[in-house]
Amino acid sequence: MEQHKIFRHIEKNEVILKVLSHRTTLTNWQLYTRTHFNIIATEINKIVSEKVLKNPKLISDFLLIGKDKVENIILDYRYGGIDDVLDHLNLDGNKPFNWISGKTLERYWKEENIKPKDLKWNVLLTFLDVPILNWDDWKYSSDLTVETPEPEKLIDNTDQRILTRKSKVFFNNIRNYYLGSYYLYYLKTDNNQQLIKTRFIIKSENDEIIVESVSERQTYRSTMVKRMQSNLYISCKNLNWNEEEIFLFNIGLETKPEVIFGVSITLTSKGSIPVAIKNVLIKESSDILALENTEEKQISLKNYNANTDERELAVINYFKNDISSPLLFGEFGMTIQEFIDMNS
Missing domain, CATH: 2.40.128 (Lipocalin)
Incomplete structure (x- = not known):
C-alpha cells in the first residue's frame, strides 16, 4: 500500500531526522520501537504547541481539539472562555501538551488499515507548516508525489487580529x-x-x-x-x-x-x-x-x-x-x- 504523503513528509522532516539521529541509526520506520515514536511525538507536540501560541485560532476554531472537549474544559473548570482554555493547556510549560501520542504514531506506521482522524491529520499538518487553506488537499488528494509544503506564515502573537x-x-x-x-x-x-x-x-x-x-x-x-x-x-x-x-x-x-x-x-x-x-x-x-x-x-x-x-x-x-x-x-x-x- 502506497504511503500517504503526509507520513512521507514527517519522515523527511529535518527536525525529526535530527532528534532521531541522536538515538538510532535505523532509517526504516517499520523497525522503530514505541520509544522511537514517543521521541517523535514529543517533538511534534512541542512544535505544535509553539504554533498554537502564535496562532490561538487553531484552538478557538476547533481545528486541533474538538468543540465538545473545549466546551467540557470550560464547564468543568468554570472558565470564562477560550483565553482560559489556552492557559489551562499550559502550552509554554516544560512538558508539551499531548496533541498526539507515540502509541498513535506507531499504529499509523505499522498497521495498514489505520487512518488518522481528522483532528490528528490537522496536528500533523500544523507540525509540517502546511497552510490551513491547503489542508483538505493534503488529507484527501490522490496525488502521492512529495512536494515541499509552502510554510504558512503564522501571525505573531503580538498581532491584534488573532489575539485572545x-x-x-x-x-x-x-x-x-x-x-x-x-x-x-x-x-x-x-x-x-x-x-x-x-x-x-x-x-x-x-x-x-x-x-x-x-x-x-x-x-x-x-x-x-x-x-x-x-x-x-x-x-x-x-x-x-x-x-x-x-x-x-x-x-x-x-x-x-x-x-x-x-x-x-x-x-x-x-x-x-x-x-x-x-x-x-x-x-x-x-x-x-x-x-x-x-x-x-x-x-x-x-x-x-x-x-x-x-x-x-x-x-x-x-x-x-x-x-x-x-x-x-x-x-x-x-x-x-x-x-x-x-x-x-
Missing part, C-alpha cells in the same frame, strides 16, 4: 506604556560581584513587539515575544554567534513601568552551564534611540563610586541585599521613587 481578549489587553498595555529605552542591570556569573549595566530596547515594528539588547558585547534580538500569564516572555537570539537567551519580566497591568523586575535564563560563558540571572530594567526614555550610543559598563558591588546617582545607588543596594538569596523572584513593577525609597 486577555492578550489584547496585555499587548495594548505594552504598546501604550512600555516602549522605549531601558538600562538592564544584572550580575555577572563569575561570582566577582560585578554588575553589568547595558541598554535594553522595547519597540514596535509592523505592529510587532521587538526587543533588542547588548550583553557583554553580544547583540541580541527577540525571535518570540508572548504573554505568559501576567508576564512578558521574550526569547532572544544572539546575532553574533549561535546562542539564545530567555527573559521573563513581571508586567501585570502596571502603567508606570519605571522599574521592572525579572529573570533571564542562559548558559555561562565558561562551561556552558545553565543559569538563571536576576534582571532589573530602569526606564530612561520613551525614545527608542535615546541610548543608541551608550556603552555597556561594569559596576563593582564592593568598590563603587561614592558619587553614584541615587537611581544607580538604589540598583546597587538592591543587588547587594539580594545577592545571597537561593531563589530569584521578579517582583511587581514600581516607580523609580518607590524603588529608591525601598533601597536607600
Whole structure:
C-alpha cells in the first residue's frame, strides 16, 4: 500500500531526522520501537504547541481539539472562555501538551488499515507548516508525489487580529506604556560581584513587539515575544554567534513601568552551564534611540563610586541585599521613587 504523503513528509522532516539521529541509526520506520515514536511525538507536540501560541485560532476554531472537549474544559473548570482554555493547556510549560501520542504514531506506521482522524491529520499538518487553506488537499488528494509544503506564515502573537481578549489587553498595555529605552542591570556569573549595566530596547515594528539588547558585547534580538500569564516572555537570539537567551519580566497591568523586575535564563560563558540571572530594567526614555550610543559598563558591588546617582545607588543596594538569596523572584513593577525609597 502506497504511503500517504503526509507520513512521507514527517519522515523527511529535518527536525525529526535530527532528534532521531541522536538515538538510532535505523532509517526504516517499520523497525522503530514505541520509544522511537514517543521521541517523535514529543517533538511534534512541542512544535505544535509553539504554533498554537502564535496562532490561538487553531484552538478557538476547533481545528486541533474538538468543540465538545473545549466546551467540557470550560464547564468543568468554570472558565470564562477560550483565553482560559489556552492557559489551562499550559502550552509554554516544560512538558508539551499531548496533541498526539507515540502509541498513535506507531499504529499509523505499522498497521495498514489505520487512518488518522481528522483532528490528528490537522496536528500533523500544523507540525509540517502546511497552510490551513491547503489542508483538505493534503488529507484527501490522490496525488502521492512529495512536494515541499509552502510554510504558512503564522501571525505573531503580538498581532491584534488573532489575539485572545486577555492578550489584547496585555499587548495594548505594552504598546501604550512600555516602549522605549531601558538600562538592564544584572550580575555577572563569575561570582566577582560585578554588575553589568547595558541598554535594553522595547519597540514596535509592523505592529510587532521587538526587543533588542547588548550583553557583554553580544547583540541580541527577540525571535518570540508572548504573554505568559501576567508576564512578558521574550526569547532572544544572539546575532553574533549561535546562542539564545530567555527573559521573563513581571508586567501585570502596571502603567508606570519605571522599574521592572525579572529573570533571564542562559548558559555561562565558561562551561556552558545553565543559569538563571536576576534582571532589573530602569526606564530612561520613551525614545527608542535615546541610548543608541551608550556603552555597556561594569559596576563593582564592593568598590563603587561614592558619587553614584541615587537611581544607580538604589540598583546597587538592591543587588547587594539580594545577592545571597537561593531563589530569584521578579517582583511587581514600581516607580523609580518607590524603588529608591525601598533601597536607600
